[in-house]
Amino acid sequence: VLSVCADATLVDITHDIPPQDIESASLELAAAYRYFPPATVFVVVVDPGVGSARKALAAEAGGYFFVAPDNGVLTPIFADHAPTEVVEITERKYLQPAISRTFEGRDRFAPAAAWIARGTPLRQLGPRLTGWQVRALPRAQVSGGRVEGTVVRIDRFGNLITNITAAMIGSLTSPLTVTLGARGPIPIVGTYADVTSGEACALVGSSGHLEIAISRGSAAERFAGARGDNVVVSGRATIPGCHDEF
Amino acid sequence: VLSVCADATLVDITHDIPPQDIESASLELAAAYRYFPPATVFVVVVDPGVGSARKALAAEAGGYFFVAPDNGVLTPIFADHAPTEVVEITERKYLQPAISRTFEGRDRFAPAAAWIARGTPLRQLGPRLTGWQVRALPRAQVSGGRVEGTVVRIDRFGNLITNITAAMIGSLTSPLTVTLGARGPIPIVGTYADVTSGEACALVGSSGHLEIAISRGSAAERFAGARGDNVVVSGRATIPGCHDEF
Amino acid sequence: VLSVCADATLVDITHDIPPQDIESASLELAAAYRYFPPATVFVVVVDPGVGSARKALAAEAGGYFFVAPDNGVLTPIFADHAPTEVVEITERKYLQPAISRTFEGRDRFAPAAAWIARGTPLRQLGPRLTGWQVRALPRAQVSGGRVEGTVVRIDRFGNLITNITAAMIGSLTSPLTVTLGARGPIPIVGTYADVTSGEACALVGSSGHLEIAISRGSAAERFAGARGDNVVVSGRATIPGCHDEF
Numbered sequence: 001v002l003s004v005c006a007d008a009t010l011v012d013i014t015h016d017i018p019p020q021d022i023e024s025a026s027l028e029l030a031a032a033y034r035y036f037p038p039a040t041v042f043v044v045v046v047d048p049g050v051g052s053a054r055k056a057l058a059a060e061a062g063g064y065f066f067v068a069p070d071n072g073v074l075t076p077i078f079a080d081h082a083p084t085e086v087v088e089i090t091e092r093k094y095l096q097p098a099i100s101r102t103f104e105g106r107d108r109f110a111p112a113a114a115w116i117a118r119g120t121p122l123r124q125l126g127p128r129l130t131g132w133q134v135r136a137l138p139r140a141q142v143s144g145g146r147v148e149g150t151v152v153r154i155d156r157f158g159n160l161i162t163n164i165t166a167a168m169i170g171s172l173t174s175p176l177t178v179t180l181g182a183r184g185p186i187p188i189v190g191t192y193a194d195v196t197s198g199e200a201c202a203l204v205g206s207s208g209h210l211e212i213a214i215s216r217g218s219a220a221e222r223f224a225g226a227r228g229d230n231v232v233v234s235g236r237a238t239i240p241g242c243h244d245e246f
Numbered sequence: 247v248l249s250v251c252a253d254a255t256l257v258d259i260t261h262d263i264p265p266q267d268i269e270s271a272s273l274e275l276a277a278a279y280r281y282f283p284p285a286t287v288f289v290v291v292v293d294p295g296v297g298s299a300r301k302a303l304a305a306e307a308g309g310y311f312f313v314a315p316d317n318g319v320l321t322p323i324f325a326d327h328a329p330t331e332v333v334e335i336t337e338r339k340y341l342q343p344a345i346s347r348t349f350e351g352r353d354r355f356a357p358a359a360a361w362i363a364r365g366t367p368l369r370q371l372g373p374r375l376t377g378w379q380v381r382a383l384p385r386a387q388v389s390g391g392r393v394e395g396t397v398v399r400i401d402r403f404g405n406l407i408t409n410i411t412a413a414m415i416g417s418l419t420s421p422l423t424v425t426l427g428a429r430g431p432i433p434i435v436g437t438y439a440d441v442t443s444g445e446a447c448a449l450v451g452s453s454g455h456l457e458i459a460i461s462r463g464s465a466a467e468r469f470a471g472a473r474g475d476n477v478v479v480s481g482r483a484t485i486p487g488c489h490d491e492f
Numbered sequence: 493v494l495s496v497c498a499d500a501t502l503v504d505i506t507h508d509i510p511p512q513d514i515e516s517a518s519l520e521l522a523a524a525y526r527y528f529p530p531a532t533v534f535v536v537v538v539d540p541g542v543g544s545a546r547k548a549l550a551a552e553a554g555g556y557f558f559v560a561p562d563n564g565v566l567t568p569i570f571a572d573h574a575p576t577e578v579v580e581i582t583e584r585k586y587l588q589p590a591i592s593r594t595f596e597g598r599d600r601f602a603p604a605a606a607w608i609a610r611g612t613p614l615r616q617l618g619p620r621l622t623g624w625q626v627r628a629l630p631r632a633q634v635s636g637g638r639v640e641g642t643v644v645r646i647d648r649f650g651n652l653i654t655n656i657t658a659a660m661i662g663s664l665t666s667p668l669t670v671t672l673g674a675r676g677p678i679p680i681v682g683t684y685a686d687v688t689s690g691e692a693c694a695l696v697g698s699s700g701h702l703e704i705a706i707s708r709g710s711a712a713e714r715f716a717g718a719r720g721d722n723v724v725v726s727g728r729a730t731i732p733g734c735h736d737e738f
Contacts, residue, residue, distance in 0.1 A: 002501065003529045009248065010503065011256065019649045020708050035352065037249045048708050051683030101683040103698030106527065157265045191297030191347040206349030216266050216294050255494060257502065281598065283495045403511045437543030437593040452595030462512050462540050 004114030030076035044068035051101030072135025090126035158218025172235030250360030276322035290314035297347030318381025336372035404464025418481030496606035522568035543593030564627025582618035650710025664727030
């Protein structure tokens, strides 16, 4: 990057995405990008199809730029902001002279991103695309006074982060009950320190999603929690016409 | 940070502090800060009490600035340099509009640090404080010709770093004997390569504290070393009046 | 570094070299350096002999600068480009006032690198050297229509990277057969996605060396692969005078 754009400011959001884990990359990026300055160029190199026929994308969305393999990793970004431009990165003059089939992050994505940072219009990097891969993330279901979702990400503290949003929970009638598989009820709180050290809690975390945590501990360890685990938030059962009158 | 202060230089001292480990964060910061340029702004986000009633601090000490939760993590800094200003970070115009109760590093500490880097006086960030949390670190004891301390930190090489300083050792009478719990004597040397590969040694490390190491190996693994382990340095016994005269 | 050279751009190539592993450091540096801008200063602090009589080097080679312990870690760089200048870093005015015997990376290498970045000629850092440590890396052998090499590095994806180059393989007669110890034959492909998920493959990776991989998996885990493991690429046996005429 610095060979093309010497005054670029480089920020390492994370190098800790598990290998080939497009879903984690997708969620980490979606949680972080809006806190960066306008026109930031984000480069994603979680790319199990590197060197294959899958395309390399450069996109503009929400006032930011994104360079990534066409494997659906940008799905949550494009759900937030419909992209105003998407191109396939093909123009050789903006790439490394020799392109490894196993490290396009170095030879294709990084130089393209550097040229974008220098102000090169996306359209010069290659042909405009009208279609791309979309990766459906598991969605939580709201029905019958309850939300049923799953663990979609585990952070380095061992918090189990779900696909259940604050808005979904807001639609339920208090008091609420949270369960993780057969475990629970787990109390809903505002922050980790609201329960004593070592106790389980559920709370809406910094990306707006419900998570299961152990105060000063690891829910992933305690509960052997894994992605895909079932999490249910139940509101108070309200039976129309039943008013405790008997 | 870059959204507020576009020309900030960001340095990642470490993202490898064990979760919630205030003591490790404290010692890492104390070992590193003096090597940075004057007026550097240090941000500490080891914060088990995030979102609770604990305060967020901005402080000036020793010509540097520090932004951290009020959990005692700055204790060794303030022991080196009495702070010339400490404020609670409350002024909303210097913070993210919405403040998550689980990620104040992002919503409170980082923007405040960026404003300080831009030259905002601490006093504008919130009210001046006259008291804050102090976190007592275990102190080594010098008495009777010996120093008794403990392992307080383990680095990524598996070196067991103690709270015994070079000055404490300097007060003893040579020759010296070092023990780790029931193990020893361990020879005191100048650097790891002074003993052959695989051998144990004790030395004064780069932060001025005695550490137990294995040359080209890991003392933490070999000795199952852990924080709190007892380390004793004994000088030659000197009995007043006894001069080997018989 | 920033205390000496405030406008330096810092890039963390990696902090994940296994402790004391000069060979890994050497190969990582050799794979990365040519992608950086001319006159970049590279600092290597994999230094099991820290504080001993081993020298500290500053070198210019291939239009780049290198600061490293004299332990052979620069061998592949100097094989690519004979150094135009090599000095021992001794001049105290370019170093930290107090030099720890266990952390010369901080007290000697980093300040020297910063002064070089500021434009200080190498010759001012200390006396010119005409000899230095060379570290022989295991070399693959080509003979009798086969290449016999070893695994020299394992990356974070679990790919087993060998010392067999694309040029060595190019000298063989197709079809080729690859074996890892007693395992194989392993098919040679262009990239990981050329075989189905979970299958083994061999390919020329991004640094021009043959590697053994599992598509979307870890060859290190599957094969319990380790450095030093034997890898053989065999071409078709060609017996002079034998033309399938019978």
